[in-house]
Amino acid sequence: xxxSATLRLDAATPLFNGPNWDxxxxxxVHDAVERIALEELGLDVYPVQxxxxxxxxxxxxxxxxxxxxxxxxxxFGKRFAYHETLYRKGLQGLAYEIVINSxxxxxxxxxxNSMTMQTLVIAHAAFGHNHFFKNNYLFRQWTxxxxxxxxxxxARDYVQKCEERHGTEAVERVLDAAHALKDHGVNRYAxxxxxxxxxERRRAEEWRAHAEATYNDLWRTVPGAGKDKEDQDTAxxxxxxxxxxxxxxxxxxxxxxxxxxxxxxxxxxxxxxIVRLISQYFYPQKxxxxxxxxxxxxxxxxxxxxxxxKGLITEGSMLEFLHSHSSVVFQPEFDxxxxxxxxxxxxxxxxMSDIRRICEEPTDxxxxxxxxxxxxxxxxxxxxHAWANxxxxxFVLQYLSPExxxxxxxxxxxxxxxxxxxxxxxxxxxxxYRKIRSALSRQYDLSRREPDIQVVDVDLxxxxxxxxxxYVHDGVLLEEKSCRAVIRHAAxxxxxxxxxxxxxxxxxxxxxxYEVAPPG
Amino acid sequence: xxxxDRRPNPKGKSLSNRQRFLARARAEVKSAVQExxxxxxVADVDHGEKVAIPTRGIAEPIFxxxxxxGRTEHVVPGNKEYVRGDEIPRPTGGEGRGGSQxxxxxxxxxxxxxxxxxxxxxxxxxxxxxxxxxxxxxxxETFAVDLQRAGYTVTGSPANLSVRRTxxxxxxxxxxxxxxxxxxxxxxREAIEDARARGAEEEVERxxxxxxxxxxxxxxxxxIDPLDVRYNRFERVPRPNTEAVMFCLMDxxxxxxxxxxxxxxxxxxLLHVFLIRRYRHVDIVFIRHTSTAEEVDEETFFYSRETGGxxxxxALEKMLEIARARYPTDRWNIYAAQASDGDNYGADSGRCxxxxxxxxxxxxxxxxxxxxxxxxxxxxxxxSRDSDLWRAYSEVAPAHPHFVMRRVSDPSQIxxxxxxxxxxxxxxx
Numbered sequence: 001x002x003x004s005a006t007l008r009l010d011a012a013t014p015l016f017n018g019p020n021w022d023x024x025x026x027x028x029v030h031d032a033v034e035r036i037a038l039e040e041l042g043l044d045v046y047p048v049q050x051x052x053x054x055x056x057x058x059x060x061x062x063x064x065x066x067x068x069x070x071x072x073x074x075x076f077g078k079r080f081a082y083h084e085t086l087y088r089k090g091l092q093g094l095a096y097e098i099v100i101n102s103x104x105x106x107x108x109x110x111x112x113n114s115m116t117m118q119t120l121v122i123a124h125a126a127f128g129h130n131h132f133f134k135n136n137y138l139f140r141q142w143t144x145x146x147x148x149x150x151x152x153x154x155a156r157d158y159v160q161k162c163e164e165r166h167g168t169e170a171v172e173r174v175l176d177a178a179h180a181l182k183d184h185g186v187n188r189y190a191x192x193x194x195x196x197x198x199x200e201r202r203r204a205e206e207w208r209a210h211a212e213a214t215y216n217d218l219w220r221t222v223p224g225a226g227k228d229k230e231d232q233d234t235a236x237x238x239x240x241x242x243x244x245x246x247x248x249x250x251x252x253x254x255x256x257x258x259x260x261x262x263x264x265x266x267x268x269x270x271x272x273x274i275v276r277l278i279s280q281y282f283y284p285q286k287x288x289x290x291x292x293x294x295x296x297x298x299x300x301x302x303x304x305x306x307x308x309x310k311g312l313i314t315e316g317s318m319l320e321f322l323h324s325h326s327s328v329v330f331q332p333e334f335d336x337x338x339x340x341x342x343x344x345x346x347x348x349x350x351x352m353s354d355i356r357r358i359c360e361e362p363t364d365x366x367x368x369x370x371x372x373x374x375x376x377x378x379x380x381x382x383x384x385h386a387w388a389n390x391x392x393x394x395f396v397l398q399y400l401s402p403e404x405x406x407x408x409x410x411x412x413x414x415x416x417x418x419x420x421x422x423x424x425x426x427x428x429x430x431x432x433y434r435k436i437r438s439a440l441s442r443q444y445d446l447s448r449r450e451p452d453i454q455v456v457d458v459d460l461x462x463x464x465x466x467x468x469x470x471y472v473h474d475g476v477l478l479e480e481k482s483c484r485a486v487i488r489h490a491a492x493x494x495x496x497x498x499x500x501x502x503x504x505x506x507x508x509x510x511x512x513x514y515e516v517a518p519p520g
Numbered sequence: 521x522x523x524x525d526r527r528p529n530p531k532g533k534s535l536s537n538r539q540r541f542l543a544r545a546r547a548e549v550k551s552a553v554q555e556x557x558x559x560x561x562v563a564d565v566d567h568g569e570k571v572a573i574p575t576r577g578i579a580e581p582i583f584x585x586x587x588x589x590g591r592t593e594h595v596v597p598g599n600k601e602y603v604r605g606d607e608i609p610r611p612t613g614g615e616g617r618g619g620s621q622x623x624x625x626x627x628x629x630x631x632x633x634x635x636x637x638x639x640x641x642x643x644x645x646x647x648x649x650x651x652x653x654x655x656x657x658x659x660x661e662t663f664a665v666d667l668q669r670a671g672y673t674v675t676g677s678p679a680n681l682s683v684r685r686t687x688x689x690x691x692x693x694x695x696x697x698x699x700x701x702x703x704x705x706x707x708x709r710e711a712i713e714d715a716r717a718r719g720a721e722e723e724v725e726r727x728x729x730x731x732x733x734x735x736x737x738x739x740x741x742x743x744i745d746p747l748d749v750r751y752n753r754f755e756r757v758p759r760p761n762t763e764a765v766m767f768c769l770m771d772x773x774x775x776x777x778x779x780x781x782x783x784x785x786x787x788x789x790l791l792h793v794f795l796i797r798r799y800r801h802v803d804i805v806f807i808r809h810t811s812t813a814e815e816v817d818e819e820t821f822f823y824s825r826e827t828g829g830x831x832x833x834x835a836l837e838k839m840l841e842i843a844r845a846r847y848p849t850d851r852w853n854i855y856a857a858q859a860s861d862g863d864n865y866g867a868d869s870g871r872c873x874x875x876x877x878x879x880x881x882x883x884x885x886x887x888x889x890x891x892x893x894x895x896x897x898x899x900x901x902x903x904s905r906d907s908d909l910w911r912a913y914s915e916v917a918p919a920h921p922h923f924v925m926r927r928v929s930d931p932s933q934i935x936x937x938x939x940x941x942x943x944x945x946x947x948x949x
Binding site (some may be wrong): 023026027030031047048050051053057059060063072073074075076078080081111125148168176180183184193196333334335336339351409410411412413415417420423424425426428429431432436439440442450453470472473475476477478480481482483489 | 522523524525533534536538539540542545579580581582584585588590592593594595596597598603604606607608752777944
């Protein structure tokens, strides 16, 4: 190591002793962690802002989906009550930290944490997650880390103003409905423009000011313009034209509603937009959870190990860290009562460590499976590349090695509802590795996990009915009760009836139809 | 790097969200609260409550797949014995291996459990209940009167003299009018003596004139002038009574079983908690009676056993005696609840009616008579045969809307009876 001389000087004095933290200690730890992260791991991060909070504030943050500010809505109260109960009963511990994808990167740490935990948290969140946020292509493409905090504060104020003007109930009705559709309020593929949230906010305010300035009550009294008297043919052509203008089919339901819903008022459109943009902000996180946690866990592990090697943390702290680390990356097996799916920390950490191993100490199997990286020697470089350019689905497809499949003893089960039993399709053997890898990758594919729903038509000549289609893959239908409830919400926003067809994607046959008339 | 300490930030950021949530879930929470009440001891009613409510009204639906349809695939860890082609019986229920997908949105929850604070619980609990007859009292009866400070006045009784304010005015006036101070006069006198001793006649003459002038001035500018005097002013503010006393009357004769006493106790406890929420201060008087009545403490009231006959009027007399001695009606709102199994010494019922109608009820804001049954179906026997006391009280009831009587034979009825008695919009006796 080039700078081992200076570090060895430090080595005699650990950064801290004992469990209690103080601000000077946090600063020392941050600086030491930063040096390792930037110089040795080559990370590239946003500036860090560490905020110390109490457990109660942590619960608050949980309630508002981890964001430091949020508009008011009863569902956040529900979430608060839920987490609070679990926490008070001791069923659920609180996270040690929450990190916000913003610039500067805000990292909440709890006052209860011991100094070792604070070190871990700084390494994990302030550098691991932070690097991921700043570099991963999905975040770069979809989120505006500079503007998010301003936008949230705008959203909160806007919702509050709407409540004052139009009443809490009216606002709640719109938000409830928009929340029900929020998973279908994201742009998945096309990328209209890079979001600029500061611009957003200015736009909304200008629009309102303009509407107020140019408001003239006279217009209300003018009788409607003469109806079109086109003949049948041109009407048909016009209809096609309109459909094209509407951009159908459209998978971003909230976008279409915001732009085209015939009966929404401007403030209601703005509320829908707020929900849509915040949903969009979270979309990359949903797609990269395993990688994101894997990256952060790998980074904190590396940093803690190096701090220990340099003598900057004591043996006691290291043991405390290892205890906590091993419970974080614990993966219960499928028949364990604690099992609740693959632990993103466990799989992520295992895959990251495995990639480094492949680069640095490859086996013959690795050379066969990963000819381009095996033995390249630059583990961190390969990892940084992966963190920047993949999401969970593609990452698994690219990097899940037989070694990991064996270690987790992954197996692939298919569940056909028409058959009485589940069938094991593949296990960790030569025949199964690739099958398991692609099946697991599909399992992480958000577009398969979430129902594929699109707006296919708007009956503009008739009753303005909005027609949605759910493309059914492998015969998996929508859950009926919640589906009906969501369509009701959609009808609230659309203002006319909403129809949902379940269409088999393979055969184009309509399997099931729902129709809901707007309330009132 | 910045470190910010957010701990001092205002607490309860989620409070308004919580309130919205509660308002939303009100109907569910209310029925859950009543359900909870049936199960728990009434003595605990004053604490918070954990309620589990169905997610109906607070559901946040989203589109999601129905896991029971079509073909799905899972990759799960921890294979021990399976090989390719093995069949695994489908796990039943939501638990077990089938949960490999979990429910990322929490949509699987079927009941939602959380804890209400004490305040929230009681709010829900008493939501549509109101104290009866408060309006009547505020219109008809004399208010207690409070004196409230209302600044200063130039007239008043000497007892209300505001020395501080008076002296302040006096000092201001003395300074502005340049009233000579005592030490100035003293100094002048000394100077005169001095001058005399030196034999400077002319100066003595001048100083004497000066002294004369100052003494005159000090006489015409008084130390305290009637203009200075200020009195504290008080306004008489009518104050609604905020103190209440609750009389608990119970028959503890041999015919009252433990179960009946428990019923009575529940009713009393409810009433107590209810009153506490409405009044700043609530006194409770426990009166038990057999053939004689006595005032006892709570423990004795509920738990000690007595045997003997039953003369209800003794309890009413005792209550009157205590009320007259300690709880004048201009200061106290008087509530009474009587619990009995309805037995009474035959000839006494008439006296009870006279006492109740003539003397007790005019004092009371509210008088509830609860007849407790033995759980063998009070309504059955009750329909066929009214008890002595019930029949007697029935005569009084029509003339006095603030007197109500109810039968209870099972703990689960307590709340509904209580609710009926205090439902907003008046008592339907």
